[in-house]
Amino acid sequence: MLELPEGIRERIYELQELSDKAEDDQGARQELRRRLAQEAPEVVARCSDSARTYRRLLAKRSSGGSPLVQEAISERARRMALKLAGENPTPLEVLLSERVASLWVLVELQEALLAAWYYKAEGASPGFVLQMARLQESSNRRYLGAIKTLAQVQKLQGPSRVQANIGGNQVNVSR
Amino acid sequence: MAWERRGSNLYYYQSERINGRVRKKYVGTGEVAQARAHADKTIRRSRATRSERARAELVEARTLASAGEELCEAADILAVAELVAAGYHKHKGEWRMRRRA
Numbered sequence: 001m002l003e004l005p006e007g008i009r010e011r012i013y014e015l016q017e018l019s020d021k022a023e024d025d026q027g028a029r030q031e032l033r034r035r036l037a038q039e040a041p042e043v044v045a046r047c048s049d050s051a052r053t054y055r056r057l058l059a060k061r062s063s064g065g066s067p068l069v070q071e072a073i074s075e076r077a078r079r080m081a082l083k084l085a086g087e088n089p090t091p092l093e094v095l096l097s098e099r100v101a102s103l104w105v106l107v108e109l110q111e112a113l114l115a116a117w118y119y120k121a122e123g124a125s126p127g128f129v130l131q132m133a134r135l136q137e138s139s140n141r142r143y144l145g146a147i148k149t150l151a152q153v154q155k156l157q158g159p160s161r162v163q164a165n166i167g168g169n170q171v172n173v174s175r
Numbered sequence: 176m177a178w179e180r181r182g183s184n185l186y187y188y189q190s191e192r193i194n195g196r197v198r199k200k201y202v203g204t205g206e207v208a209q210a211r212a213h214a215d216k217t218i219r220r221s222r223a224t225r226s227e228r229a230r231a232e233l234v235e236a237r238t239l240a241s242a243g244e245e246l247c248e249a250a251d252i253l254a255v256a257e258l259v260a261a262g263y264h265k266h267k268g269e270w271r272m273r274r275r276a
Contacts (some may be wrong), residue, residue, distance in 0.1 A: 004245055012249045019256040023264055029223070033262045040253065054243050061239060092257050098251045113236060128229045132236065139240055140233060142247055149254050156263055156270055165272050 006047045011039055051098040058105040062112065071091040077101040084150060090157070096150040103143035110136040178212070187212050 004012070018035060021028035055077050063070035084097035114132045118123040178185045187208035189200045202211050263270045 009249075010250050013255045016252045019252070020261040027264055029260060029262070032256060036256060036260050042247075042255075044253060045257065047246060047253070051246050052223060052242075053251075054246060057205045058239060061235075092253055095250050096254060099247060100211075101188055103247075106240060106243065109239070110236060113232065117232070124229055128226075133231075135240055136260060146247065146250070149251060151253050153257065156264060157261060159233060175183070 004046060004050060010041055011043055012047075014042070015040070041091055044095050046094050048091070048098055051095065051102055055098070055102040058102065058109055062105060063110040069099060070114055073105060077105050087156070092153060093150070096146065096153060100143070100146045100150055103139065103146050105141050106142050107136070110139055189215070 015032070015035060018028055018032045022032045049078040056074060059070050059077065062073050078101070081094075081097045081101035084100055085093045089097070110132070114129070114136060117132065118129060177190075180186075184203050184204060185208075187202040189202050189211075190197050191200055192198075202208055207264055229259075258270055262273050264273050
């Protein structure tokens with residue numbers, strides 16, 4: 001359900017190879033630009049779909065079976081992703097901000113699980129707490145990494161839209 | 176924890192670890208020993224259930240965490256590809272615009 005389709009996965013790895021080559025090769029960079037313009041929107045769309053499904057799965061687990069809580073978590077994450085992406089985001093900004101929101105839900109879920117076990121009357125074994133803490137640490141690292149990547153893309157690509165007032169009308173122009 | 180038979184009598188013992196060595200401790204015989212044995216069995220069962228629950232929870236937490244890994248990797252690859260295509264390169268961990276020749 002969450003796994004990317006084989007074709008999409010292959011195209012992502014092709015893009016990776018091409019971007020490795022494009023670091024020092026002007027021709028490869030042009031090819032990369034062409035491929036991104038042609039293929040990336042579909043690839044990003046498929047990844048975004050899977051990211052949303054993943055978030056719903058996490059929200060379901062976090063909710064403890066309550067549909068209201070599940071919806072509330074999903075909605076909060078959705079709003080977070082929207083806010084992070086900013087106005088008129090590029091498809092990549094949408095994907096990256098959705099990833100941040102999903103990882104936020106994951107980190108929250110892991111914290112709640114760990115706290116629940118930690119404060120249970122019977123307690124949990126130190127080994128269990130240690131493994132859960134490691135898992136949480138790794139998710140937290142990934143979460144912070146995702147925020148950093150989004151910030152880098154937004155900073156380096158500059159504002160992806162220009163807002164102008166023409167004749168009293170506010171106009172958003174995408175790059 | 177075990178029952179030991181000597182002749183026609185059953186004796187209940189508990190094992191405990193003291194300074195890394197297992198010691199056998201005599202508990203008793205008769206009804207008192209049976210009550211203790213029953214209590215020990217209940218405690219063992221509840222410990223096993225708890226540890227099974229913890230194991231299942233850990234497996235689930237791992238599965239949930241790893242399910243998003245491929246997506247995270249894909250997003251990273253796409254972000255790097257986009258930046259490289261825009262003319263950036265990574266220099267000592269920092270993205271910089273490539274100088275025009």
